[in-house]
Amino acid sequence: MNLKVNPIACTGHGVCAELLPELVTLDEWGYPVIDPGPVPPALDRDARRTVAACPALALRLARIYR
Amino acid sequence: MNNAFWYASRATGIVALLLLTAVLVLGILVNRQGRLPGLPRFAVTDLHRSLSLLSVAFIAVHIVTAVLDTYVHIPLLSAVIPFASGYERLWLGLGAIALDLMAAMIVTSLLRGRLNRVVWKAVHLLAYASWPLTFAHSLGSSKDLQQGWLLFLAIGCAAAVAAAAAFRLAHAARQVPRAGRVSAILSQQTSKQAVSR
Amino acid sequence: MTTALNDTANHDDTANHDAAPGGAARQVAAGLPRLLPQAPEDLQAHLSRYGTVPYRRRGAAGARADARGAAGALIKDIAASGLTGRGGAAFPVHRKLTAVAQAKGTRKVVVANGAESEPASRKDELLLRIAPHLVLDGLQLAAEAVGATEAHLYLHAAPGPQILRALTERASRRLDLLPVSITQAPPRFLAGQETALISRLGGGPALPAFQPPRVSERGLGGAPTLVQNVETLAHLALIARYGPRWFRAVGTEEEPGSMLTTIYRPDHRTEIHEVPVGVPVNALLPADAQAWLVGGYHGVWLPLPEASNLTLDHASLREFGASPGAGVLAALPADRCGLAEAARVTGYLAAESAAQCGPCLNGLPRIAAALAELAAGKHRRQTRADLERWSGLVTGRGACHHPDGTVRFVRSALQVFAPEIDRHARGHCSARNRDPFLPVPDRRPTTEQDWI
Secondary structure (H helix, E strand, O other), X not given: OEEEEOOOOOOOOOHHHHHXXXXXXXXXXXXXXXXXXXXXXXXXXXXXXXXXXXXXXXXXXXXXXX | OHHHHHHHHHHHHHHHHHHHHHXXXXXXXXXXXXOOOOOOHHHHHHHHHHHHXXXXXXXXXXXXXXXXXXXXXXXXXXXXXXXXXXXXXHHHHHHHHHHHHHHHHHHHHHOXXXXXXXXXXXXXXXXXXXXXXXXXXXXXXXXXXXXXXHHHHHHHXXXXXXXXXXXXXXXXXXXXXXXXXHHHHHHHHHHHHHHHO | OOOOOOOEOOEOOOEEEEOOOOOOOOOOEOOEXXXXXXXXXXXXXXXHHHOOOOOOOOOXXXXXXXXXXXXHXXXXXXXXXXXXXXXXXXXXXXXXXXHHHHOOOOOOEEEEEEOOOOOOOOHHHHHHHHOHHHHHHHHHHHHHHHOOOEEXXXXXXXXXXXXXXXXXXXXXXXXXXXXXXXXXXXXXXXXXXXXXXXHHHOOOOOOOOOOOOOOOOOOHHHOOEEEEEHHXXXXXXXXXXXXXXXXXXXXXXOOEOEEEEEEEOOOOOOEEEEEEOOOEHHHXXXXXXXXXXXXXXXXXXXXXXXXXXXXXXXXXXXXXXXXXXXXXEEEEOOOOOHHHHHHHHHHHHHHOOOOOOHHHHHHHHHHHHHHXXXXXXXXXXXXXXXXXXXXXXXXXXXXXXXXXXXXXXXXHHHXXXXXXXXXXXXXXXXXXXOOOOOOOOOXXXXXXXXXX
């Protein structure tokens, strides 16, 4: 599973960067820069909590099929 | 025994009003990306959520004790069906409407991940209808709140909500509409360059 | 005044058209032109030249033909032909057709995308003016192939008399399977983007959406939707008549067929040429120009003489990070300032951001302002570093590819015009002519209404 942000929904709350700093940092305008790779299994629960915590409902966990 | 139920209902009602006031103010704080001093951002969202669930608990006790109390007859269903109570039909009815709206908000929020964002937001905006109804219910049905320091408390809650709502509206009025945002940033940039020269 | 280009060793001649109304062209060799007639064709001329619309299902001798099988035959031909989209993305057409044909649903939609939102491209406008019936044939044939129930034409401007007359003529002859609804696109750079198009057709503003389900599964009104550029549909209409082998007779093995190009040359009016894919770019643009721009405003600046032997196909242009795009080719005259041109275009691209995504909204105006600083020779030492940082920050972080395309354009300009940047920093500019060369619209979008 990969963590993806909907850039239209995202308004730069920054909660995701606090809850999942291993995968999310904020750019100079407050918008999330997300690690494009798959979420490591150890962070799976944290990732789900982060998705649920986004006030703008802008995050989701998606399977990327290649 | 009876009196205990009655007092419990009144007390939990007051606490619920306080909690719901805090929930609404916190909700506006979340929306405005505000912070509570010394706390991380996720604390604001978590607190908003936790207090809303806590207020549900208090409302549940508030209703059950009111129903169990035998001094006046309040059917359980009148908690969700407006104006179904013989006692204080109007004020309890408003409370029932407020509760129905709150139930919609809570259910949609629990199912947030599965819902369309726009739908969730629309239901959540019902908060602005639910709180005034809650307030009217509280003041109208409780002699406690109509005098003394509890009246001040109630007015204080109303003032807090009014201030938060005004703050929210002011931001909405000030906000640059989408179509004008790029030129706002562009002119910001060119004036910055002018200054640095 | 138009001229034919000289024959080169192994490529067909091209015939070309003056983009101004009433221009005429000389047909020079077999194979081309395919799409562009010598003069605007009405229905009668079109039918005399091409015959009627070669639907697969109609006229199946006697018994009820297997409808899906018959329509599937066109898709097979399109697959064999190797036709790719001519709107810029070059997506294999048969894959889109198949996706929509196989999608579940009773309602299906086909859209001819004539928005031509790239300001420097004029080919779709010309095609719709002088050969509308090829486009409309293609639209109906595609509709039949996917089982569409609804057909739309999305246009850059209000429909001209030619297109309206074409539709009326077809209606009176009962040529069309489906009536065609016309919707006008707003004059926005993003208006032709697939999801923005869907939004506009649905009555909303022409704003891109984020990774909704693919439009081939859920598009307009939730129905599987086929969106194809008008030139692509014109090619489709010819392949349906003459077959895949005919289509592959020009072009390259991997990228067959012909394509329309809009050419900007110094001291020439804007021209539209139909060329074989893979034609040497130096047959179309002078190699002694200051630089070439290939692929429009999301395309790439190419240095000369290093790029002078490139051919107009993905395989060749890839070496310089470029692609044919929608066929916009420009040769910057030696007497202009490339930086100033790039800055002007970038200012336009920034203003055309949908402003829906934080990175694009914040990054593009800053990038444009920085490039303007470089062009004005007023830049601080930090400007280059800022530009590079912002370029990295916006890439891949929008709902659509507007920031990525803009960055591609800007980065190539910084590379190709690097010597000019240094000159500007020292207070000089090598340009002797300050007239703008590339066409950039003046009007910037300011209100919500500008997106409808």
